[in-house]
Amino acid sequence: MAKGFRRFACAALVALLAACGSAPVGPGFYRVERGDTVSKIARSNRQSVSNIVRWNNLPNPDSIEVGQVLRVAPPGGSSASAQRTAPRQDTADSASTAAAPASSISLIWPTTGQVVRNFDGRDSKGIDMVNSAGTPIVAAAPGTVVYAGNGLRGYGNLLIIKHDSEYLTAYAHNQALLVKEGETVTQGQKIAEMGSSDSDRVMLHFELRYQGRSIDPARDLPPR
Numbered sequence: 001m002a003k004g005f006r007r008f009a010c011a012a013l014v015a016l017l018a019a020c021g022s023a024p025v026g027p028g029f030y031r032v033e034r035g036d037t038v039s040k041i042a043r044s045n046r047q048s049v050s051n052i053v054r055w056n057n058l059p060n061p062d063s064i065e066v067g068q069v070l071r072v073a074p075p076g077g078s079s080a081s082a083q084r085t086a087p088r089q090d091t092a093d094s095a096s097t098a099a100a101p102a103s104s105i106s107l108i109w110p111t112t113g114q115v116v117r118n119f120d121g122r123d124s125k126g127i128d129m130v131n132s133a134g135t136p137i138v139a140a141a142p143g144t145v146v147y148a149g150n151g152l153r154g155y156g157n158l159l160i161i162k163h164d165s166e167y168l169t170a171y172a173h174n175q176a177l178l179v180k181e182g183e184t185v186t187q188g189q190k191i192a193e194m195g196s197s198d199s200d201r202v203m204l205h206f207e208l209r210y211q212g213r214s215i216d217p218a219r220d221l222p223p224r
Contacts, residue, residue, distance in 0.1 A: 028073030032064050045072040059213070063122050068212075101210045105167045107140040107220045108187060111194060111204050118218070125214040126170070126207035133175055133202045137192035139185040140169050140206070140221075148181050155205070156197025161185060169217075172205040173197050 030041060038061040042049045053061050055071040064070070113131030117124050139161055146168075147160035155172040159179065162168050175195020179185055196202045208217040 028071060030070050030072045032066055032068045032070060034066050036064065036066075038062075038064060041070065041072060047072060057211075057213075059215070060121055101166070101215060103166060105141055105163060105208075105220050107169075107208070107217065107222075108138070109221060109224065110140045110169075110171060110206050111135055111137050113194075113204070116203070119214070119216040121214065121216070126205055127217055128203050128205050130201060130203045131194055133193070133195055135194040135202075135204075136190045137171055137174060137194055137204055139187055139189050139191050140208075140217075141167070142187045143169075143185060145179050145181050145183045145185060145191075148177050148179060150197065154198055156199060157192070157195065159192055161191075166211055168209045170205075170207040170209070172207075173199040173203055 030045065032041070038049055038052050038058070042052050049061065051074075052058070052070060052072065055075065058064065111129055111131065113129040113135060115127055116130050117128035119126055137159075141161070141163045143161040143163040145159060146162045147158065150157045152158055155170070157172075157174040157177050159171045159174065159177055160168055161171075171192055173195055174192040175197060176193040177191070178193070179189075179191045185191055194202055194204050199205075206217060208215055208220065
């Protein structure tokens with residue numbers, strides 16, 4: 001069971017954090033490399049930018065991530081030639097229609113403290129909150145712990161919770177982890193204590209991922 005969850009956690013890390021990897025991808029897909037842009041990928045695969053944006057539900061075609069896997073061929077049942085010759089659409093319009101997830105998740109704030117950095121989708125993939133060391137960190141929603149450790153550089157002591165087939169949350173820089181991989185947690189359950197592991201200050205870095213893409217947690221958090 002432990003080995004099974006370890007393998008599942010590794011897969012969750014790839015999906016959640018878009019870590020750079022070299023695992024092969026299937027036909028019709030492409031793994032983003034450093035220096036890639038949507039325009040470059042589209043040209044290389046003889047597709048339009050609007051097709052790449054639409055097939056991958058990209059909220060912002062200018063902020064793809066190294067390691068992200070993109071569909072570069074029409075989904076099954078589509079005509080490749082028709083897709084390639086389709087009129088180009090305005091990229092901004094295409095991105096805006098794909099920005100909102102098809103579903104939502106009800107979150108609570110994972111800790112107390114001052115928000116010092118908000119999500120912007122480029123330099124910040126989540127929310128940073130500061131408080132004193134040992135401040136309780138709670139699960140923002142019910143789910144299963146799929147990763148608990150410090151093996152990902154830049155995140156310190158990290159927890160990842162899988163909530164359903166679409167949503168994951170991550171809690172980074174903790175001084176103590178209070179739950180283990182494979183453990184089921186309830187919303188509001190204390191799961192960690194705030195710390196400064198792999199950080200220059202005591203803080204919580206909190207991320208929300210939808211189908212592997214970082215999205216703004218504020219859209220699903222209650223007003224403060």
